[in-house]
Amino acid sequence: MTTRAGFVALIGEPNAGKSTLTNAMVGAKVSIVTHKVQTTRARIRGVAMEGEAQIVFVDTPGLFRPRRRLDRAMVAAAWGGAADADIIVLMVEAHRGVTEGVERILEGLADIGKGRTVALAINKIDRVRAETLLALAKDLNDRYPFAETFMISAEKGHGVADLRKWLAKEIPEGPWLYPEDQIADLPMRMIAAEMTREKLTLRLHQELPYQLTVETENWEERKDGSARIDQLVYVMRDGHKGIVLGHKGETIKAVSKAAREELEEFLGRKVHLFLQVKVRPNWLEEAERYSEMGLEFKDGNT
Numbered sequence: 001m002t003t004r005a006g007f008v009a010l011i012g013e014p015n016a017g018k019s020t021l022t023n024a025m026v027g028a029k030v031s032i033v034t035h036k037v038q039t040t041r042a043r044i045r046g047v048a049m050e051g052e053a054q055i056v057f058v059d060t061p062g063l064f065r066p067r068r069r070l071d072r073a074m075v076a077a078a079w080g081g082a083a084d085a086d087i088i089v090l091m092v093e094a095h096r097g098v099t100e101g102v103e104r105i106l107e108g109l110a111d112i113g114k115g116r117t118v119a120l121a122i123n124k125i126d127r128v129r130a131e132t133l134l135a136l137a138k139d140l141n142d143r144y145p146f147a148e149t150f151m152i153s154a155e156k157g158h159g160v161a162d163l164r165k166w167l168a169k170e171i172p173e174g175p176w177l178y179p180e181d182q183i184a185d186l187p188m189r190m191i192a193a194e195m196t197r198e199k200l201t202l203r204l205h206q207e208l209p210y211q212l213t214v215e216t217e218n219w220e221e222r223k224d225g226s227a228r229i230d231q232l233v234y235v236m237r238d239g240h241k242g243i244v245l246g247h248k249g250e251t252i253k254a255v256s257k258a259a260r261e262e263l264e265e266f267l268g269r270k271v272h273l274f275l276q277v278k279v280r281p282n283w284l285e286e287a288e289r290y291s292e293m294g295l296e297f298k299d300g301n302t
């Protein structure tokens with residue numbers, strides 16, 4: 001079995017559909033790596049599997065915020081994520097065509113794209129007629145020698161599988177960058193719990209650092225694209241429950257809001273987060289609590 005693995009930088013103007021495309025490519029397998037592994041220059045958006053290939057999508061932060069006197073050095077720095085990637089995919093909105101922003105990106109590509117594979121993905125094809133699309137594809141290919149052109153609708157899923165297959169074929173041979181179980185959705189539940197635990201710890205400081213645990217009880221994908229996540233916070237004593245809830249529930253509300261915001265950023269979509277606090281004096285002794293944390297429960301007698 002030959003495995004493949006590589007980084008793909010999705011670039012494009014804000015709103016081009018990068019998040020939508022990443023979600024469509026990654027599917028149910030939401031990556032947890034963002035939280036743990038930060039490459040120095042690029043943030044990881046998600047990991048997609050296609051056959052034996054692992055495709056890691058990265059962000060290129062700060063690339064396209066309008067800056068009038070953007071000198072070459074700054075451009076070079078901002079392009080870091082793309083420069084580190086094995087493949088660059090430029091996303092252009094079909095109905096907007098070659099905007100000033102797209103022109104600026106093409107200028108940057110002339111430099112950074114040298115010697116690397118750059119593909120074009122014209123997105124939102126559901127919004128234009130076929131003639132417009134063909135003319136735009138030609139125009140863009142006249143301006144830059146793209147390795148391949150894809151016409152997609154990230155939202156409706158058109159062309160997404162073709163693009164993913166092509167990327168899988170183009171990325172280099174090599175071992176996977178992340179173990180397969182890191183990109184399944186069970187760990188995602190753990191990571192979501194970990195985010196809430198982190199917010200609780202931040203908020204409560206030294207008060208009860210090791211005496212609570214958070215579990216994701218339920219994760220429901222909603223038709224509107226949002227996720228409903230129910231979590232349980234286990235504490236050991238009634239008194240702790242009061243501390244976690246706070247005066248008139250202030251603490252738990254603030255924690256819930258902070259955790260929800262982080263989750264929404266991470267997932268790139270809306271999240272409804274529900275927290276419930278339960279007193280469980282013996283949770284530290286319960287095997288199930290450990291497996292939920294991905295830990296092995298070691299029986300004291302063995």
Ligand SMILES: Nc1nc2c(ncn2[C@@H]2O[C@H](COP(=O)(O)OP(=O)(O)OP(=O)(O)O)[C@@H](O)[C@H]2O)c(=O)[nH]1
Nearest residue numbers: 013014015016017018019020123124153154155156
């Ligand atoms: N009609 C149509 N709309 C789309 C398509 N793909 C994405 N969109 C919409 O375009 C908008 C922007 O999509 P995002 O995925 O958030 O874009 P982005 O490039 O990640 O944006 P930033 O994170 O701001 O850079 C959203 O409202 C999407 O629903 C598509 O194929 N067709």
